[in-house]
Amino acid sequence: MNILEEIKKEHDQYRDLLEELADTDRRHTNERKEKFEELRREVKAHHEAEEHTLFERLQKEEEAKFEVLESIEEHHVLEDLLKKIEDTAEDDETWGPKLQVLKEILEHHMDEEEDEVFEKSKDLLSDDELESLREDFESKKSEEKDKM
Numbered sequence: 803m804n805i806l807e808e809i810k811k812e813h814d815q816y817r818d819l820l821e822e823l824a825d826t827d828r829r830h831t832n833e834r835k836e837k838f839e840e841l842r843r844e845v846k847a848h849h850e851a852e853e854h855t856l857f858e859r860l861q862k863e864e865e866a867k868f869e870v871l872e873s874i875e876e877h878h879v880l881e882d883l884l885k886k887i888e889d890t891a892e893d894d895e896t897w898g899p900k901l902q903v904l905k906e907i908l909e910h911h912m913d914e915e916e917d918e919v920f921e922k923s924k925d926l927l928s929d930d931e932l933e934s935l936r937e938d939f940e941s942k943k944s945e946e947k948d949k950m
């Protein structure tokens with residue numbers, strides 16, 4: 803498995819969690835709390851791992867720089883939103899709408915990575931490099947989760 807396959811696999815897990823969270827209502831406070839906490843930790847570690855492995859490597863390539871910087875800007879927007887939802891009570895009437903905004907932005911972000919960033923990666927990096935980046939990605943991600 804290479805880094806792109808690993809990233810895609812994780813994106814699909816976040817898509818599922820977002821769907822499950824979007825299906826909750828104000829009575830499901832425990833489910834919201836548990837699933838959102840899982841999503842928040844995973845996505846945060848995923849972003850750090852992307853930035854310190856694939857993106858760091860791609861930024862050396864002039865042709866990929868714009869897409870990578872755009873993705874990093876989106877990570878910042880997403881971090882703010884995750885923090886905002888974390889600070890909102892699960893039975894607050896704005897929790898659901900906030901989650902909906904997160905879902906739309908995160909889904910757009912993941913689609914764009916799988917489209918534009920993956921295409922640049924396949925064009926510019928070798929198969930061997932994509933394989934070894936996956937190992938770096940996994941160790942960076944578990945290191946981040948240990949810090950939380």
Ligand SMILES: [Fe+2]
Nearest residue numbers: 849852873915
């Ligand atoms: Fe990302």
Ligand SMILES: [Fe+2]
Nearest residue numbers: 809852912915
């Ligand atoms: Fe991603």
